Amino acid sequence: MEAVVNLYQEVMKHADPRIQGYPLMGSPLLMTSILLTYVYFVLSLGPRIMANRKPFQLRGFMIVYNFSLVALSLYIVYEFLMSGWLSTYTWRCDPVDYSNSPEALRMVRVAWLFLFSKFIELMDTVIFILRKKDGQEEWALSMP
Numbered sequence: 001m002e003a004v005v006n007l008y009q010e011v012m013k014h015a016d017p018r019i020q021g022y023p024l025m026g027s028p029l030l031m032t033s034i035l036l037t038y039v040y041f042v043l044s045l046g047p048r049i050m051a052n053r054k055p056f057q058l059r060g061f062m063i064v065y066n067f068s069l070v071a072l073s074l075y076i077v078y079e080f081l082m083s084g085w086l087s088t089y090t091w092r093c094d095p096v097d098y099s100n101s102p103e104a105l106r107m108v109r110v111a112w113l114f115l116f117s118k119f120i121e122l123m124d125t126v127i128f129i130l131r132k133k134d135g136q137e138e139w140a141l142s143m144p
Contacts, residue, residue: 018100018108024116031119038122046129055132062127072117079110 011028019025024034083106085091097104 016098016108018105019112022112024119025112034119034122038125042125042129046126050129050132056130058127058131065123065127069117069121072113072120076110076114076117079106079113083107083110 008028015025024031083103088097088103097107
């Protein structure tokens with residue numbers, strides 16, 4: 001157990017101070033908990049809950065959800081372009097800018113937003129399960 005604590009402290013010692021205060025960035029434990037809960041729901045709890053239930057009708061929710069994800073993705077692309085790809089960064093592998101310049105902080109913010117959007121997209125599989133669309137959740141889980 002001491003080795004785990006030491007590893008955790010070592011990882012946290014190297015955390016980027018610019019992300020302090022961002023949701024999910026205070027510790028890897030919250031992200032890990034969310035992902036483990038997701039896997040448990042998708043592979044076990046969700047199918048058992050829905051086994052004797054009718055599928056949920058989520059058409060209206062899905063329209064708003066999908067539109068929101070498209071809008072968020074467009075905003076993320078815009079922010080990536082404006083925070084560096086159209087100005088200081090090249091399309092090759094550039095070194096990380098660890099400064100607190102406005103451009104660097106903007107890139108940090110959009111990179112965090114991209115990560116957060118991936119957690120939002122976990123809802124796709126939850127929706128498949130609630131709609132009882134068998135087979136779609138396996139397809140979604142196998143995507144790279």
